[in-house]
Amino acid sequence: MASPAAQLPPGWAAEWDATHQRYLFIETATGRTQWEVPSAGTEVTDEQPMASQAPVAHHSKRRQYAQFASQQATQSAYYQPGQESEYINGPAYGQPQQGYVQGPVDQLAGQFGQMGMGGQKQFQLYTTNLLTSPPEPRELYRVPPEIRLPPNSCISPSPFANADPSYKRCTVNAIPTSSSLLSKAKVPLALIITPYRSLKEGEEPVPLITDTVIARCRRCRTYINPYVQFIDGGNRWRCCMCNMANEVPQLFDWDQVRNQPGDRWARAELNHSVVEFVAPTEYMVRPPQPSVYVFLIDVSHSAVQSGMVATASRALLENLNRIPDEDERTKIAIICYDVSLYFFSLPPGSTDATMLVVSDIEDVFLPKPTDLLVNLAESRSALETLLGRIPEMFKDNIIVGSAMGPALQAGFKLMSPIGGKIMVLSSTLPSLGAGALKSREDPKVLGTTKESALLQAASPFYKTFAIECSRAHVSVDMFLFSAGYTDVASLAFLPHYTSGQTYYYPAFNAGRSEDALKFAHEFGEVLAMPIMLEAVMRVRASRGLRMASFHGNFFVRSTDLLAMPAVPQDQSYAIEIQIEESITSPFVAFQTAVLHTTCYGERRIRVITLALPTTSNVSEIFASADQVAIGTLLANKAVERAVTYKLEDSRDYIFQKLVDILVSYKTNMTSGGAGASAQLAISDNMKMLPVLVLGLLKNVGIRQSAQIPPDIRAYSQCLLTTLPSQLLIPYIYPTFYSLHNMPPEAGTVGENGVIMPPALPLTSERLERHGLFLIEDGQTIFLYVGRDAVPQLVLDVFNLPNYEALRGGKTTLPVLDNPFSQRVNAVIQKTREMRRGVYYPHLYVVKDDGEPPLRLWALSALIQDRADVLPSYQQFISSLKDKVNGIGGGY
């Protein structure tokens, strides 16, 4: 269901009206058009002019929607094979979520409510015993508990009026009215926000409001949204956050495109939770700046030898056309570095590039005032020449060492008057000048309390320089390729504080086509990404609620203003919320505003509003808890703890959080009370939380182990704190499929693309010696081959005579002329494409009796198994039960 068109009764078509940012519905037989969603067998009366009416005159719209909604409500809220779910690219933005849309009974209640005859439906609490109810992977694809707002809280009948969880979700969908109630429930309160998520094919773009009429509360600065109320005959609006009565702006009801009175009720900001405003000049400190990309390419011996320099140059050359440059203002500079800096003069209109070498790295200067940072379109020829020549220029470079810090300073000097993005491609540990680092990898420290020191920045340069960058609207991305220790932890600080991203390609060797392909693919996607520039983000909330702490890649400027020099797509942020004073309103709202410049030079504000009911009932907090959001928050908290304190503290913290929730549930919700209980109870909607916590405890970013290289840990921590839930959840709880006996439709194309096999619980009990399995976590794909796999299976998939002929390791699977090969390839391809983000996972063939390290790595994804000192799910649950009953220690 790509659009409302799919929901229409026969004889109707829907067409998106870009001007009004809403669907126009057309009765195909008569050509009659209307804004109302048509419903079968109901005569639709023309909508009266609404501009001067109060929202109470809105019944006809609501009734239409009720019938529209009841078609939706018959669908199951569960993931079904072949039916797309939130985690597998659906329901997209611009589509009503299942579960969000209220059923007919709720609709009726809503209508009675409007007539003063009824109220809000309560959350139903279902208790599960974790001892007898093992994890079921498809539970993770369930939509979060439905948001049940009181009647009349929303002025729009639109199914898009409340936030889609892929943009913004809360750990609970009913907000406790007091902090004491929240601490009684022990469920953490936080928002998970992905304000700038990418759109997959067929998804509706975010509605754009172009008339620069921006209604905001004059007290709390909230943007007008579907949860305000119009008063005084529609001349004023009451703010949903602070109750202030505000004037409706003069031109609010004027259609500037047609120059005639407009329909207020059609305005996107009153019907959509996610909207973007074109900002008038008062939102600009300076005119929108052009997009700037400065590439710092390590050309030292190891960088050249690994093939990184050649692959990066070629990928950049091939992707020049994809770099956003609609306004032809985009600027580019390329600086190569080893122990010296190599600048390139790229005069406009010329086909020649001149190299200028700067060897003084103590006091970095620019060798030339012009032509180093050039307009992409004007200097295109010179750029192409240069990129074609770089590999040749440095192919015999035997210089070892890296002046990355000075290169960063040089790049910063070039662009700091404008701002933009620095992309560093590094193969060696920085060894010279500012930011020089020493190898501090010490195997003796691993697994001890001193290990967390290796996860902190070794040099203050990476934080101070990051703050300097943030002030100048400069963001840094790190692409790290080293074969040896490269101190990912220190280097990742730059992306962390400048809203960039770290990408890591350990032991990169372009001689392996898989390595070259993965990097070129991901680098190309990053280059093509339409980034937001010069951004600041703020989250406002209803009275009584305060944004207390922030997790993710940005710099916190002035208490709650997050500075983000460049916002990449599909990066996620977690914000913890404090209840400062008791809340008396029946619902609250959270509004995220991201003021930014598009990469096409337009100043805009993206606004995302989420409204949630309040509750004074502890059972409703449990019944409305969103386990995926809680898991995402805990991943962020765990990393924060690991870096600030010790890895052990981080593990203890998340384990204790889980115990607290279970104890509270037992005390408040079961007859067991404070005594010992033979069961371990949790609300049904949170029953995957323990296995998510177990997955976190076993993740390489957190796991108790003396064998994880610090670079691998640090990179994993970057992922844990930036991935949106859709990518994070599989990274914590991987996906496991049995392929040799997958259902006949799996791997074939269905209504929603390739049909995936059903996911299995993550235990090796499901492995069969004659089978073929796929395990993936969004970053790596393992194809696990049982040692008794029949020759026909090996032949069909790998084009090899038998299991013995098969070799384990990184590979590209052949596409062969048989249906099974094609289905397996389709499943792998879908695995690579089904989530958002730029990642292109490597594929490893793992033989049942092959290399032990590879086998162990693959099997470590089966987190319900016991591994080394880490418990199986059964053991974990059993120790949880003891802990909840007040006996026994940790996990």
Ligand SMILES: [Zn+2]
């Ligand atoms: Zn206000």
